[in-house]
Structures are given as C-alpha cells and as structure tokens.
Amino acid sequence: MKYRDILMEQEDLVSPGISACQGCGAELCLRTALRVLGKNTVVAIPPGCLAGAGVVGWNYDNGLKIPVHITLLDNTASFLAGVKELYDYLDEDVQVVAIAGDGATADCGFQSLSGAAERGHNIIYICYDNEGYMNTGFQRSGTTTKGSHTSTTPVGSLIKGKAQHKKDMPMIMAMHNAAYVATLNPAYMKDFVSKLKKAMSVKEGLSYLHVCSPCPTGWRFNSDLSIEVARKAVKTNFFPLYEYENNSFKLKKVANPEPVSNFLKLSKKFKHLDEKDIEEIQAHVDEKYNNLVNLAGENIN
Amino acid sequence: MSKVMATTGNTAAAIGAALAKPQVIAAYPITPQSSVVENLAGMIANGELNSKMVEVESEHSAMSVVQGAAVSGARTFTATSAQGLALMYEPYFRMSTLRLPMVMAIAGREMTSPETVWGSQQDSISVRDAGWLQMYVEDNQEILDMIIQGYKVAENQKVLLPINIIYDGFFLSHLMERVEVPPQEKVDQFLPGYNPQHVKFNPSEPMAVDPLTPGDILMEYREDHLKAAHKALEVIDDVDNDFGNSFGRYYGGAVQEYLCDDADIVLVTMGSMTGTAKEAVNIKREQGIKAGLLKIRAMRPFPETKVNEVLKGKKAVAVVDRNVCFGWNTGTLFVEVKAALNRCDDISLVPVIGGLGGADITLNHFTNCIDLLQKTSDYKKYHKCIWFKKGGELHEVS
Amino acid sequence: MREIRLHGRGGMGTVKAGEVLVYASVKGANYGNSIPFFGFERQGAPVTSFVRLDDKPIRPKNQVYHPNCLIVMDETIQKAVNIFEGIRDNTIMVMNTNKSLNELDIPEEITKVGILDATSLSLEFIGRPIPNTIMLGAFVRATNWVDLKYVCERAGQLWGEKNMAAAEKGYELCEVHEVGENDGK
Structure with missing residues (x-):
C-alpha cells in the first residue's frame, strides 16, 4: 500500500472534537501515526499537549477509538513495559505505543525511557518534540534550542533566551543500542510512514521515533506555516532525517542545505538572536550533522 | 502437607x-x-x-x-x-x-x-x-x-x-x-x-x-x-x-487482642515489637498486675470501632510507635488511637516512641512502661511523651 | 528458653552460624530464631549475632541481652567487646582459642567451657581460616541443644562436604570442661 493510500483509506482513530491548537504538529503526528499503527494498539500519552487536547478522554469519554491511558509525566516507558510484559505472558500480540512530548521523554521521563530501552521491551516510543512544555505556557525543556525565548528563559537585558544547546535525544537512544531509532518529520510523510512501518516490524527491543513537531503557539509563527517550518528544519540540517539499527546509521542527505537562519527566522522565539548567536547555532548544527555523516559512512542517500 | x-x-x-x-x-x-x-x-x-x-x-x-x-x-x-x-x-x-x-x-x-x-x-x-x-x-x-x-x-x-x-x-x-x-x-x-x-x-x-x-x-x-x-x-x-x-492460623483480623478482657492497663503495639511486649505482659501478670496488649494489624483502614471497644473503660494505655509524627511530639499510631478514643476522656493515654533507626526495643522497656502506666492511671491526663532509651530506660519528654 | 550470643569478626561466618543453629532446631521439630546485630559489615570488624532456641514458639524478635550460652569465634575479640556482658548464671561458653583452660580468664557465671583451636583446624580441614562450622560442631558437643546431624546437613548444603566434615571434627575435638560451681539448674 502506498503511503498516500494508507493516509487516505485507513481509519482516523482520533475521536471527533479534540481541541489542539490550529496548526499543531503533534496532532498531525498523532493522527498519522494511529492511521498507520491500526486498531490492534494500546496507547499511553503522558501529560502534555495531546493530553491537554483531550486525546486521553474527558469526563467519561474516550479521545481515541483505541485504548488510551494518560500516564504520569515521568513513567510512560516503564508503564508500557508492564503492559507489554503481561501481553507477552498471555502470549497476545498487541502493539504497545507511547506518544509523548519532549519533556516527558528527555527530562523527567528520561530515566524510565532509558531503563526500558536498556532492557529492550518491545514497545514503540514516539516523541513529538516541540521543544518545551508548550501545554503549560511554553517553559523550556532539555530539547529547547539554544537561544529560544521561552517563559522560563525570557529575553532580558542580561540574558537572552535559553543558554544551553538542545539535548540530542535520538542520538542518546541510538547509544542505548535501541532496536530501531529514527527521526521523523511531518513535511516528509512518505518517509514518516515508512519509518513507522519499520518500527512496527521490530519484534524484539524498543523502537524510538523522534518527531519534529513545530508549535505555532509556542514558537510563534502563523498556523498555516507548520509544515513549512518543519520542512525548513530538514532543509537547513537543523533536523536531519536518519535511522539507526543494528549498530549502523543511515542518513538522508539534503542537496544544497540552506543556512539555519532560514529555519530560525520563521519563528518569533528566535527573533532576538543577533548574527553571532546565529553563527553559534549554525556551528552546532554543522558539528552535529558532520558527526552523523561520519557515523553513516556509506549509508548516505 | x-x-x-x-x-x-x-x-x-x-x-x-x-x-x-x-x-x-x-x-x-x-x-x-x-x-x-x-x-x-x-x-x-x-x-x-x-x-x-x-x-x-x-x-x-x-x-x-x-x-x-x-x-x-x-x-x-x-x-x-x-x-x-x-x-x-x-x-x-x-x-x-x-x-x-x-x-x-x-x-x-x-x-x-x-x-x-x-x-x-x-x-x-x-x-x-x-x-x-x-x-x-x-x-x-x-x-x-x-x-x-x-x-x-x-x-x-x-x-x-x-x-x-x-x-x-x-x-x-x-x-x-x-x-x-x-x-x-x-x-x-x-x-x-x-x-x-x-x-x-x-x-x-x-x-x-x-x-x-x-x-x-x-x-x-x-x-x-x-x-x-x-x-x-x-x-x-x-x-x-x-x-x-x-x-489453621487465625490472626484476629484488623486487630489482635492479648489478655485485654480484664486488663486495667494495655500496651498498644504494631509489628515485631509485639512479641517482646507480650512477654512483658506475662511477667507483669505474674506480679498481679492486670496488663494486656492490643496489636494493631490494620493501620489503613484504621479499625476505629474495634480499638474503641477494646480500650473503652481501661485505666491506662500506652501506644508504642516505631515512628514519629512530626508536629505532634508523639508517634503516629498514638494520634490515630487518640482520634478513635475521642470520647474516652477517662483513659490515661500515653504516647511512647522507641526503636527508631534500628534501635532495639527490649523487655525492660515494656515492663518499665507497664510500671509507669500503673502510676499514671491515677491522673487522667498525661502530657508527656515517653522515649525508649538504650538499656531499657524510659525518658519523659514534656 | 535458651539464648545464645555469638561473637566473631566479619568474614568468619558468625551470622550464618546462628542461622544454621535455627535450621537445626527447626529440623529437630523445635523452634529457634536468629538475628544479627545491625551494623556495617566489614571484613575483620566485630560481629554479634543472637540466637534463641526453644521447644515452643518464640515471641521476642529482638537482641539477646541475657544469654546462657556464648559462642566466641575469636578469642581476641575480647579486646574490642565485653563478651560476658549480661550473662546468666550457669552459662556455657564455647571458644575458639589456642590457649589451655588454665590460661583463660573466666567469670564465675560460666560453669561449662568448650575450647578448641578452630582457626588451625579450619585451615587444616577447609583450607581457609573460617572457623564457623568447626565451632558449630563444638557447640553441639558442649551443649547438646541441637542435633549434630542437622548442623552437618546445613553446613553441607551451604558450604559443601568439607564443612560438613569440619562440623563433625569440631564435635570430636572440642574439649569440654566443667568449671566453678554448678547448682544443677
């Protein structure tokens, strides 16, 4: 089945009436992922934008057409490890999936995820990275890009935005020797669907999918630009598309990458950055990208 | 088998x-x-x-x-x-x-x-x-x-x-x-x-x-x-x-009574200290003192009614806690028992703390405690907390 | 109720020895309990363990303060610990020492002493200076409070045949002396 057919013909498993922000990258990621994953799936979603959008249910209603549980902010991976263990014990084949924000993944949920990856539970862990706690007023997280203006890293006369570089979650998960690691981007749906399919085919070990999830509300761009922002993240090598499995990396090369400023200038959270700041971010992007090129070796296409 | x-x-x-x-x-x-x-x-x-x-x-x-x-x-x-x-x-x-x-x-x-x-x-x-x-x-x-x-x-x-x-x-x-x-x-x-x-x-x-x-x-x-x-x-x-x-083994459910029926003086305990406390009750019984013991098995839910039934009409009761209740200058079980006995003003209710951090609770602690209860049963309100000290000593803290 | 205090040093198997006695008592259809004194476990540091034996259920789960038997795994421990603290009248002591009875300083509460050089014997029979199984055999010889066969059985399960034989050797080679007044209690 072609990816367009999957997206058009497979049932949308999100209940009608959920209320994410206009142009939400995470909602698009959720709907697409569930179409691909299908009905034999249970989903855990920790507190965050998707939970706030009502996906985990409200009053007595379900936000999804499949089983869903709002886990704690910091235990999604270990909770699902327990779910999977029981299904293994019962010898039932059920897809066990996390759809978590970057805070629940890279910050307080990291220990739980690290443990689950090390033990190799057969779960699919999808992180939608919108670079902060966007559901609660745009506070910084470990994956927030350096220089970002957030509510906890404001732009003042002395300090201008977040002082540290972004935590590199997909690389960290690759270093855990997870069964499958990939970066996904909603502007590249064919790639998105094929990577998700690959994760579904993994029958031993944890798959970690890191999704670029631009946030119009928190990053401050017009809601019709979400896909454009996501695309620029790839075009500028800010968010390279790559995979890791069996100890090897595979990198999708961008022909004639654009300067990172083309990505940064779309979001007002970066508007205060001066030339020197942008140069520093560019240098960081280049270093990370070159590292990936080295790791991928011949597996670059 | x-x-x-x-x-x-x-x-x-x-x-x-x-x-x-x-x-x-x-x-x-x-x-x-x-x-x-x-x-x-x-x-x-x-x-x-x-x-x-x-x-x-x-x-x-x-x-x-x-x-x-x-x-x-x-x-x-x-x-x-x-x-x-x-x-x-x-x-x-x-x-x-x-x-x-x-x-x-x-x-x-x-x-x-x-x-x-x-x-x-x-x-x-x-x-x-x-x-x-x-x-x-x-x-x-x-x-x-x-x-x-x-x-x-x-x-x-x-x-x-x-x-x-x-x-x-x-x-x-x-x-x-x-x-x-x-x-x-x-x-x-x-x-x-x-x-x-x-x-x-x-x-x-x-x-x-x-x-x-x-x-x-x-x-x-x-x-x-x-x-x-x-x-x-x-x-x-x-x-x-x-x-x-x-x-063939019955434990009594939420609480276990030991020689409480005719007792004037009761030790309330929880956990491994209980056996030593029962020995102390036996020793004091041999000396003619009507001592008994109430072992709390269920802390949650708290067996309020049973505690009330057993302790009602007793002269003096010591509640022995292997923990402290910060803010009360007593142990926590004491606060629970006191809440359960809120209408029993005529019992001399004594808070005891002992055995924290691996410290031992000994036979002497309990026999001394029963002796103290005998003395305090005369006055209704007891405003001190007893600490079990090393060597079986009791230490009163106001 | 029989109450035993074991004195040794970290690495001598003092706590395990106490547990073997409980095993032997329970195997013999009786009761027993043992707990170690709680401290940091370091090689060579003084270790104390407490054992109670009885023919009916034993209520106390705490330390023994008035033992009527001492098992001293290392005579030199006396420099660090008062091994005689709280002992009852007519206490039996089993001691690992290379001294003779006359060279030992024994308080009057102790009326029976079992001695042997368990360290040398353990080197000879086990190949390591771990005297606990030999001392357990000696304990049975001096007290007859548990059955030697159950002590040997447990020693064998935990540490193998050599230790089983070591317990038997301890029993065989322990010199038991009646000392001081014994009113027969």
Whole structure:
C-alpha cells in the first residue's frame, strides 16, 4: 500500500472534537501515526499537549477509538513495559505505543525511557518534540534550542533566551543500542510512514521515533506555516532525517542545505538572536550533522 | 502437607508472593528488602515460578511497570523500603486511586536523615494517606500468610484496593525462624485467579483508562474509595477467618487482642515489637498486675470501632510507635488511637516512641512502661511523651 | 528458653552460624530464631549475632541481652567487646582459642567451657581460616541443644562436604570442661 493510500483509506482513530491548537504538529503526528499503527494498539500519552487536547478522554469519554491511558509525566516507558510484559505472558500480540512530548521523554521521563530501552521491551516510543512544555505556557525543556525565548528563559537585558544547546535525544537512544531509532518529520510523510512501518516490524527491543513537531503557539509563527517550518528544519540540517539499527546509521542527505537562519527566522522565539548567536547555532548544527555523516559512512542517500 | 522451613522474613515474603502466582513482578533492590527480589529472581531462574520479572532501574519504575501490568489485568507484586518507597510515591498514590489491587511488601526502614539503613516504621507510616490498605505483621509466618491473604482482600470486588504487608526491616527481614509453607494446591483453592472487570487496556474493548476528570466526578471516585477502604475492614476479618479455617492460623483480623478482657492497663503495639511486649505482659501478670496488649494489624483502614471497644473503660494505655509524627511530639499510631478514643476522656493515654533507626526495643522497656502506666492511671491526663532509651530506660519528654 | 550470643569478626561466618543453629532446631521439630546485630559489615570488624532456641514458639524478635550460652569465634575479640556482658548464671561458653583452660580468664557465671583451636583446624580441614562450622560442631558437643546431624546437613548444603566434615571434627575435638560451681539448674 502506498503511503498516500494508507493516509487516505485507513481509519482516523482520533475521536471527533479534540481541541489542539490550529496548526499543531503533534496532532498531525498523532493522527498519522494511529492511521498507520491500526486498531490492534494500546496507547499511553503522558501529560502534555495531546493530553491537554483531550486525546486521553474527558469526563467519561474516550479521545481515541483505541485504548488510551494518560500516564504520569515521568513513567510512560516503564508503564508500557508492564503492559507489554503481561501481553507477552498471555502470549497476545498487541502493539504497545507511547506518544509523548519532549519533556516527558528527555527530562523527567528520561530515566524510565532509558531503563526500558536498556532492557529492550518491545514497545514503540514516539516523541513529538516541540521543544518545551508548550501545554503549560511554553517553559523550556532539555530539547529547547539554544537561544529560544521561552517563559522560563525570557529575553532580558542580561540574558537572552535559553543558554544551553538542545539535548540530542535520538542520538542518546541510538547509544542505548535501541532496536530501531529514527527521526521523523511531518513535511516528509512518505518517509514518516515508512519509518513507522519499520518500527512496527521490530519484534524484539524498543523502537524510538523522534518527531519534529513545530508549535505555532509556542514558537510563534502563523498556523498555516507548520509544515513549512518543519520542512525548513530538514532543509537547513537543523533536523536531519536518519535511522539507526543494528549498530549502523543511515542518513538522508539534503542537496544544497540552506543556512539555519532560514529555519530560525520563521519563528518569533528566535527573533532576538543577533548574527553571532546565529553563527553559534549554525556551528552546532554543522558539528552535529558532520558527526552523523561520519557515523553513516556509506549509508548516505 | 505444609513444609516446615527456617527462613528469613524476606524469604518468607518471596515464598508468599510466589504462592500467589503473580503474572508480573517488578522490583528494585534496596536494603533491607533486597533478598526478596533475589529470591524471586532465583525462583524464576530455576523454573519454580512462572512470572515475568522486570529488573527495573528504580522504584518509581517498579511501581510503574506493575501499574501498566495491573491496568491490563495482571496480578502483580513488588517490594521496597524507605527511600525506595519515597521515590515511588507518585505511581504509588496512583495505584490506589486507579483502584488496582496488588500486594506490595515493605521491609520497614528508617527515613534518612541522619543517614541510616536500619529498621523503623517511618517509611510506611509516612504514606498511610495514599489510599492503600496497610497491614503490619509480627513474625515471619505472618509475613507469608498475610501476603497470600493480602491478594484475597485487595482483589475482593467490594474492595479493589492495593495493600501493603509491612514488616520491620532487619528485626524480621533478617530474622531467621520457623515458618510453615502451605502447599500450592491449598493456596490455589484459597486464592483463585484474578480476573478484573473494572479496568481493561485491551484493543478488544477500547477504553480510556483514567481520562481527565472534573472535580464533581472526582469527588464521587473519592467517596467510593473511602467506602471501599471502610468495607475492607470487614473483608480483612472475613479473609482472616477463611484463612484460619483452611490453614489453621487465625490472626484476629484488623486487630489482635492479648489478655485485654480484664486488663486495667494495655500496651498498644504494631509489628515485631509485639512479641517482646507480650512477654512483658506475662511477667507483669505474674506480679498481679492486670496488663494486656492490643496489636494493631490494620493501620489503613484504621479499625476505629474495634480499638474503641477494646480500650473503652481501661485505666491506662500506652501506644508504642516505631515512628514519629512530626508536629505532634508523639508517634503516629498514638494520634490515630487518640482520634478513635475521642470520647474516652477517662483513659490515661500515653504516647511512647522507641526503636527508631534500628534501635532495639527490649523487655525492660515494656515492663518499665507497664510500671509507669500503673502510676499514671491515677491522673487522667498525661502530657508527656515517653522515649525508649538504650538499656531499657524510659525518658519523659514534656 | 535458651539464648545464645555469638561473637566473631566479619568474614568468619558468625551470622550464618546462628542461622544454621535455627535450621537445626527447626529440623529437630523445635523452634529457634536468629538475628544479627545491625551494623556495617566489614571484613575483620566485630560481629554479634543472637540466637534463641526453644521447644515452643518464640515471641521476642529482638537482641539477646541475657544469654546462657556464648559462642566466641575469636578469642581476641575480647579486646574490642565485653563478651560476658549480661550473662546468666550457669552459662556455657564455647571458644575458639589456642590457649589451655588454665590460661583463660573466666567469670564465675560460666560453669561449662568448650575450647578448641578452630582457626588451625579450619585451615587444616577447609583450607581457609573460617572457623564457623568447626565451632558449630563444638557447640553441639558442649551443649547438646541441637542435633549434630542437622548442623552437618546445613553446613553441607551451604558450604559443601568439607564443612560438613569440619562440623563433625569440631564435635570430636572440642574439649569440654566443667568449671566453678554448678547448682544443677
């Protein structure tokens, strides 16, 4: 089945009436992922934008057409490890999936995820990275890009935005020797669907999918630009598309990458950055990208 | 036929858990609980126990793993102590409020600081208001028996709440003594498999488990939770009775009385100190003093009515806590007993604190305590807290 | 009720020795309990363990303060610990020492002494200076409070054949002396 057919013909498993922000990258990621994953799936979603959008249910209603549980902010991976263990014990084949924000993944949920990856539970862990706690007023997280203006890293006369570089979650998960690691981007749906399919085919070990999830509300761009922002993240090598499995990396090369400023200038959270700041971010992007090129070796296409 | 063994409290806990056949176990080792985890891992490694065991990276994940399994319908087990319990508090609270029955053993340990690893009840006492049932036991046989009973109480349709079986770290966890291990078939008869109907996490019956819930509905959940905990008092007694009928050992349910009927003076105890206190009661009885003992087994739910019935009309009562209640200058059980006796102004009620951080509670402490109660029974209000000091001495603190 | 206090050093198997006695008592259809004194476990540091034996259930789960038997795994421990603290009248002491009875300083509460050089014997029979199984055999010889065969059985299960034989050797080679007044209690 072609990816367009999957997206058009497979049932949308999100209940009608959920209320994410206009142009939400995470909602698009959720709907697409569930179409691909299908009905034999249970989903855990920790507190965050998707939970706030009502996906985990409200009053007595379900936000999804499949089983869903709002886990704690910091235990999604270990909770699902327990779910999977029981299904293994019962010898039932059920897809066990996390759809978590970057805070629940890279910050307080990291220990739980690290443990689950090390033990190799057969779960699919999808992180939608919108670079902060966007559901609660745009506070910084470990994956927030350096220089970002957030509510906890404001732009003042002395300090201008977040002082540290972004935590590199997909690389960290690759270093855990997870069964499958990939970066996904909603502007590249064919790639998105094929990577998700690959994760579904993994029958031993944890798959970690890191999704670029631009946030119009928190990053401050017009809601019709979400896909454009996501695309620029790839075009500028800010968010390279790559995979890791069996100890090897595979990198999708961008022909004639654009300067990172083309990505940064779309979001007002970066508007205060001066030339020197942008140069520093560019240098960081280049270093990370070159590292990936080295790791991928011949597996670059 | 039961098998008679010499085992430590931790081994008794592991054997009890294995007899209940949990499908999923997750635990993280911590002193003094570690050998519970080691024993279970050994049984699985040798094919004696068919459970999935997850060797988690923390207690927070231990409780989270069993929560995931329990939401999906599993019978589960874990065990911890002190700092581990503190670390798992977040999913611990949620286990009870999700109404997921399970048994967790606690090898009680003092809370740091000062830095310590030794026995106390401070850890479990500090989480008494997290919605779990909590039962304290006196010896290794009771550990094993109560883990089996615990599942039967927790999984009762009128209860559906998780339960802690709590035994003093080192004083029981590392104590070796005679324990009767009942045969598996008899345990299977007593404790049938667990088949929850109130929660599903299965694609065949899609359900939002624990959706966002507004306050008015949340209050209904809380009301039901309190009712279930209250109902558990009856269930604890019934299960004790059923267990006694099957296995010949009765523990008295929520409380156990020892020579209370004609007593003027009563010691109220919890956990491993109880045996020593009973010896003191015997010694004082031989001297003509009408002493008795009330052992609190259920701390949650608190057996208010039974405590009232037993202690009503007594002259003097000492409540001995192996923990402190910060802000009250007493132990916590004292505050609970006092609340239960709120209309009994004529009892001289004395708070006692002892045995913290692995300190020993001795026969002399209890005999001296009974002597003191004899003196205080004349004046109705006693405004000092007694501390058990080294060498059996009592120290009064105003 | 018989109450035993074991004195040794970290690495001598003092706590395990206490547990073996409980095993032997339970195997013999009686009761017993043992707990270690709780401290940091370090090689060579003084270790104390407490054992109670009885023919009926034993209620106390705490330390022993008034023993009527001492098992001293290392005579030199006396420099660090008062091994005689709280002992009852007519206490039996079993001691690992290379001294003779006359060279020992024994308080009057002790009326029976079993001695042997368990360290040398353990080197000879086990190949390591771990005297606990030899001392357990000696304890049975001096007290007859548990059955030697159960002590040997447990020693064998825990540490292998050599230790089983070592317990028997301890029993065989322990010199038991009646000392001081004994009113027959």
